[in-house]
Amino acid sequence: MSSPTSPQPTRSRSAGPVAVAVLAGIAHLGVGILYIAGGLMVPGAVLFPLWAIWGAFAAWLVYLAVRRSWWTPAVPLLAAALFLVVITVGEQVLGWRG
Structure with missing residues (x-):
């Protein structure tokens, strides 16, 4: 039994997931640039x-x-894949031209 003033054991948390999340965030911002530039080709609807x-x-x-x-790295990869699918279908099926 521990007293209320005894130190509690702390769990060591790895910095790895945080570093990977930061890199994934930067990658997601890069993918966001593609989404913004998509406005040159993709209709507003x-x-x-x-x-x-x-x-x-x-x-x-x-x-x-x-x-x-x-x-976390899966998120920008999925976002980029979705963008590429939308652009490809738009070009080949719906006749979008940039």
Whole structure:
């Protein structure tokens, strides 16, 4: 039994997930530049929801970073993959031209 004044054991938290989250955040900002530049090609009816999805990805990245998850790099990769799918489908199926 420990007394109320005895020191509590502390868990050592690795700085690894935080460093990976910072790099993932930088990568997600880079992907955000693609989303902004997509306005040159993507019609507004698709562009504004796409920006909202990018924002949701950013919120998910913050959530994962706060939880110190190692899955943070997946967020910018998924955001980039979604952007590429939307652009490819738009070009080949819907006839978008930049």
